Amino acid sequence: MASLVKKFGGTSVGTVERIQAVAKKLAKAKEAGDDQVVVVSAMSGETNRLVAMAKEVMPATVDVRELDVLLSTGEQVTIALLCMALKTLGCDARSYTGAQVRILTDSSHSKARIVSIDTDKITTDLEKGRIVVVAGFQGVDAEGDITTLGRGGSDTSAVALAAALGSDECQIFTDVDGVYTTDPRVESKARRLDRITFEEMLEMASLGSKVLQIRAVEFAGKYNVPLRVLSSFEEGEGTLITTDDEENEMEQALVSGIAFNRDEAQITITNIADQPGTAYSILGPIADLNVEVDMIVQNAGVDGTTDFTFTVHRDEYQRVLDFLVARQKELGAATVTGNDQIVKVSIVGVGMRSHAGIASRMFRALSEKGINLRMITTSEIKISVVIDEDYLELGVRSLHDEFGLADAAVTEA
Numbered sequence: 001m002a003s004l005v006k007k008f009g010g011t012s013v014g015t016v017e018r019i020q021a022v023a024k025k026l027a028k029a030k031e032a033g034d035d036q037v038v039v040v041s042a043m044s045g046e047t048n049r050l051v052a053m054a055k056e057v058m059p060a061t062v063d064v065r066e067l068d069v070l071l072s073t074g075e076q077v078t079i080a081l082l083c084m085a086l087k088t089l090g091c092d093a094r095s096y097t098g099a100q101v102r103i104l105t106d107s108s109h110s111k112a113r114i115v116s117i118d119t120d121k122i123t124t125d126l127e128k129g130r131i132v133v134v135a136g137f138q139g140v141d142a143e144g145d146i147t148t149l150g151r152g153g154s155d156t157s158a159v160a161l162a163a164a165l166g167s168d169e170c171q172i173f174t175d176v177d178g179v180y181t182t183d184p185r186v187e188s189k190a191r192r193l194d195r196i197t198f199e200e201m202l203e204m205a206s207l208g209s210k211v212l213q214i215r216a217v218e219f220a221g222k223y224n225v226p227l228r229v230l231s232s233f234e235e236g237e238g239t240l241i242t243t244d245d246e247e248n249e250m251e252q253a254l255v256s257g258i259a260f261n262r263d264e265a266q267i268t269i270t271n272i273a274d275q276p277g278t279a280y281s282i283l284g285p286i287a288d289l290n291v292e293v294d295m296i297v298q299n300a301g302v303d304g305t306t307d308f309t310f311t312v313h314r315d316e317y318q319r320v321l322d323f324l325v326a327r328q329k330e331l332g333a334a335t336v337t338g339n340d341q342i343v344k345v346s347i348v349g350v351g352m353r354s355h356a357g358i359a360s361r362m363f364r365a366l367s368e369k370g371i372n373l374r375m376i377t378t379s380e381i382k383i384s385v386v387i388d389e390d391y392l393e394l395g396v397r398s399l400h401d402e403f404g405l406a407d408a409a410v411t412e413a
């Protein structure tokens, strides 16, 4: 018997038939003896539909308090329908909105943070043999105002509930059957990972692998809640995301996955003075524009000058480029140029910590395909390169081969 929090996303509850299918799945697990707390999203497309209506009514500024009252209704629909479907199958079940449970949050509407969760009602229901169904993505602040946690926030609701309840596992049911070594649309040999660490998952997620909300992974790591990503539609073990300790021996892979990001653009400033304050004089005003900078590389200075390259989101590219071109004289730069036809490709793995030579293997594999590396950055468990976007598929596939990611997992000792 396990105590589980199970979260079903918008696609999994996207129609009445699908809600009924989820109910069947839960009823079956109930028979097997599981204690289940279920978190659901709104039906797919519903939150977007509500946002669009709000924008129609308030085109200029949106009232965030009222927006949260509106957006929280999407999840209220699915908790009620799921409980009805469960009761039809003879399962006792009870639905709660975030406020009814008392998922207490701060008052930052549309991006609220969870402060505490009252588990009394839930544990009482579980003791009575009920399945408890909680609306994801929402809470209530100290004033009693409804809040929402930010788009995709139901993942965070589920993890927070699992942490508060001390559940054995938080299971995220979605339209993919786990976390893959890379995007199967780019490399058909991509393999589902049995396990991955929180740290690796965070890197994969922040690099554009969109299976889980980043905040939910952070939360799970912080409170050490084992997270599992599984398919709503097929049977399977999914991918377990957990800590890398002896108890949970990881597959001893050097590289666990390859992530990529097509949303960045690169800007390069040449021949600027190699002196204190130069990087700040470039990036300070960009931060003031509220633009997030991702990779940053500065060359070692030669003859008192240096070159500086960084990346920003493609949506901000033109604005930042124009801004810097206008400041070229002031910066004393020889050239200010940019390129938005680039992608960032990264290899991720905790195995990098204990093994040398991984970077050179990565660079050789790419060079053998004639791929030019425009930028390189590294962190403890990740190496990223910027390459021309035309080489994305080739680059990802050659790295996938190089690190043997298509091969079945090394069996645990």
Ligand code: ASP
Residues within 6 Å of the ligand: 009, 010, 041, 042, 047, 048, 074, 136, 137, 150, 151, 152, 153, 154, 155
């Ligand atoms: N329904 C919300 C959204 O679409 C929350 C979620 O699905 O996680 O963002």
Ligand code: MG
Residues within 6 Å of the ligand: 009, 010, 041, 152, 153, 154
């Ligand atoms: Mg979602």
